[in-house]
Amino acid sequence: MNHMTEHNVDGVVFRTADRFLAAGGVVHGFSTRYGGVSQGVWASLNLGLNRGDDPAHVRENYRSFLTAVGASETHIVMSSQVHESHIQAVTEADGKKDLYDPVPFRADGLITDRPWVGLVIFSADCLPVLLYDPVKRVIAAVHAGWRGTVARIAPKAVEKMAADYGCRREDILAAIGPGISACHFETRADVPAAVRAVLPPVQAKACIQDHGDGTYHVDLKGVNRALLLNAGLPEGNITVDPDCTACDTSKYWSHRMVGNERGSLAAVIQLT
Numbered sequence: 001m002n003h004m005t006e007h008n009v010d011g012v013v014f015r016t017a018d019r020f021l022a023a024g025g026v027v028h029g030f031s032t033r034y035g036g037v038s039q040g041v042w043a044s045l046n047l048g049l050n051r052g053d054d055p056a057h058v059r060e061n062y063r064s065f066l067t068a069v070g071a072s073e074t075h076i077v078m079s080s081q082v083h084e085s086h087i088q089a090v091t092e093a094d095g096k097k098d099l100y101d102p103v104p105f106r107a108d109g110l111i112t113d114r115p116w117v118g119l120v121i122f123s124a125d126c127l128p129v130l131l132y133d134p135v136k137r138v139i140a141a142v143h144a145g146w147r148g149t150v151a152r153i154a155p156k157a158v159e160k161m162a163a164d165y166g167c168r169r170e171d172i173l174a175a176i177g178p179g180i181s182a183c184h185f186e187t188r189a190d191v192p193a194a195v196r197a198v199l200p201p202v203q204a205k206a207c208i209q210d211h212g213d214g215t216y217h218v219d220l221k222g223v224n225r226a227l228l229l230n231a232g233l234p235e236g237n238i239t240v241d242p243d244c245t246a247c248d249t250s251k252y253w254s255h256r257m258v259g260n261e262r263g264s265l266a267a268v269i270q271l272t
Contacts, residue, residue, distance in 0.1 A: 002018070002019060002236060002238070002239045003017075003018045003239065004016065004017055004018070004030075004175075004239060004241045004242075004243075005017075005018055005021070007029075007068070008034075008035075009067075009068035010035070010064070010067075010068060011034065011035045012034065012035030012036075012045065012064050012065055012067075012068035013032045013034035013035055013251075014029035014030060014031050014032060014035075014065065014068060014069060015029065015030045015032070015177065015178065015241060015243070016028060016029055016030070016175075017130070017173070017175035017239040018239070019173050019175070019237065019239055020130070020132055020173060020175060023132065023134040023173060024134070025134055025137060025271065025272055026132050026134070026139060026269060026270065026271055026272060027069055027070040027071050027268075027269070027270050027272060028069065028130055028132075028175070028267070028268060028269040028270070029065070029068070029069035029071075029267065029268055030128060030175075030177035030178055030241065030265070030267045031045060031047055031065055031265045031266050031267070032045065032178075032251050032252060032265070033045050033046075033250070033251055033252060033253060033263070033265075034251065035064055035065070035068070036057070036060070036061040036064060036065075037057050037060050037061060037064075038053050038054070038057040038058070038061060038263060039054075039057070041261045041262060041263075042057070042262070042263040045061050045064070045065065045263070046058060046061060046253075046263025046264060047061055047062060047065060047122065047263065047264055047265065047266035048122060048124075048253075048263050048264025048266075049078075049099065049100060051262065051263050051264060053263065055099075055100060058099065059099055062076075062099055065266070065268070066118070066268065069268060071118050071268050071270045072116045072118065072270065073118075074095065074116060075092045075094075075095030075114075075116055075117045075118060076095055076096050076099070076118045076120055076268075077090045077094045077095055077096070077110055077112075077117060077118065077119055077120065078096065078103050078120045078121075078122075079103050079105055079106065079107040079108070079110060079121075080103050080105070080106045080107070081106075081107075081108050081121065081122060081143045082106050082107075082108065083108065083143075083145050083147040083148055084106075084107075084108055084147070084148065084151060084153075085108065085109070085148055085151035085152060085153040085156055086106065086107045086108065086109065087107065087108075087109035087110070087111055087140065087142075087153070087156055087157050087160050088105050088107035088109065088110055088111070089111050089112065089160075089164065090110055090111070090112050090114075090117060090119070091112065091114050091117065092114055092116075092117055094117075095117060095118075108121075108142065108143040108144075108148050108153055109121075109140060109141065109142040109143070109153055109156070109157050110140065110141050111138065111139070111140040111141075111157060111160055111161065111164075111165075112138070112139060112140075112271075113136070113137060113138045113139075113165055113271070114271070115137075115270075115271045115272060116270060116271065116272070117270065117271070118268050118269070118270040119139060119140070119141035119268065119269050119270070120141070120266055120267070120268050121141045121142065121143045121266065121267050122143065122264045122265065122266050123143060123177075123179060123245075123253075123264065123265050123266075123267070124245065124252075124253040124254060124255040124262060124263075124264050124265055125145075125179060125180040125245050125246060125253075125254050125255050125256050126143055126144060126145035126146075126148070126179060126180075127143075127144040127145070127149070127176055127177065127179035127180075127220055127221060127224060128141070128142070128143065128144075128176075128177040128178075128179065128265070128266075128267035129141070129142040129143075129144050129153075129154050129157075129174060129175070129176050129177070129224060130142075130174070130175045130177065130267060130269045131154075131157055131158065131161065131172055131173070131174050131175075132172070132173045132174075132175075132269065133161060133165070133167040133168075133171050133172045133173070134171065134173070135167070135168065135171040136161075136165055136166055136167045136168075136171070137271055138161050138165045138167055139269045139270070139271055140157040140160070140161060140269075141267060141268075141269050142154050142157050144220070144224055146185075146187075146191050146194070146218070146220055149195075149220055149223050149224055149227070150191075150194035150195060150197065150198050150223075152198060152227060154174070154224050154227055154228055154231075155227045155228060155230065155231035158172060158228065158231040158232065158233065159231065169231065169232030169233055170232070170233075170234055170237075172233055172237060173237050173238075173239075174228050174233055174237060174238045174239065175238075175239045175241070176221050176224055176225065176238070176239065176240045176241060177241050177267050178241045178243040178244070178245055178252055178265070179220065179221065179241075179244075179245055180220065180244060180245055180246045180254070180256060181219065181220075181221060181242075181244035181246070181247070182207075182209065182217045182218060182219035182220075182221075182222070183217070183244060183246075183247065184244060184246035184247065184256060184257070185217060185218050185219075185220060185246075185256075186215055186216070186217055187215070187216050187217070187218055188214060188215065188216070189214065189216070191216065191218050192204075192208045192210070192216045192218060195207060195208060195218060195223055196208075198223075198227065199223065199226055199227070199230075200230075203226040203230075206219075206222060206226075207219040207220075207222040207223045207226065221240050221241075225238055225240055245265070252265060253265050
């Protein structure tokens with residue numbers, strides 16, 4: 001049950017968490033590069049609004065992606081992501097009338113209990129994390145780069161779901177989507193030091209490969225999984241996508257492998 005499933009709907013390829021589908025009451029999806037109309041360095045499913053792509057292409061990409069996932073375009077909410085840990089509560093009033101309307105807040109996490117309000121976050125190696133409580137019917141979407149990860153953005157979203165919406169932690173499902181895996185996330189000492197500051201030694205050690213020459217490989221997916229466990233989610237409630245965005249740049253956008261001449265992935269979640 002703790003698996004990801006890949007779908008192809010009219011050429012749009014996206015991934016979903018089996019636990020979310022089994023729970024019902026929500027639509028969600030993690031995008032790939034496949035199924036859009038963008039051309040050149042943005043080919044083909046670019047969902048980034050500020051990458052320099054033709055806005056007409058991006059609008060069509062969103063229409064195709066949201067339709068494939070089964071999400072409504074009526075109340076789509078986005079934010080300006082700044083690699084921090086603020087979680088913004090949103091309602092229908094925060095939905096965009098036009099895709100290119102300015103976003104009203106800076107936040108790397110969005111949360112709502114309103115049906116048909118679609119939460120969208122962007123990534124291109126950073127981890128998209130979706131949270132869903134099927135009992136209280138609350139959802140959250142989190143952008144977790146390494147800075148957001150060690151700022152505990154994912155567990156902070158869990159804490160906000162519990163404090164502000166009455167969610168029980170044992171009811172919350174989590175899906176960590178495609179992102180850079182340990183195989184490609186090579187760092188200097190600052191990242192491991194920050195991981196050790198937020199995880200117990202045994203958990204931190206499992207997520208850090210020390211090469212003994214001042215370089216390390218860090219498993220950000222493992223760090224977020226450990227943080228969610230420590231926040232009270234049962235192990236069986238957490239799904240981790242094994243796909244590494246840096247390993248397959250034909251399928252995913254990867255900032256580390258490609259640089260700025262690229263598109264962006266998106267994840268969306270919406271209560272039905």
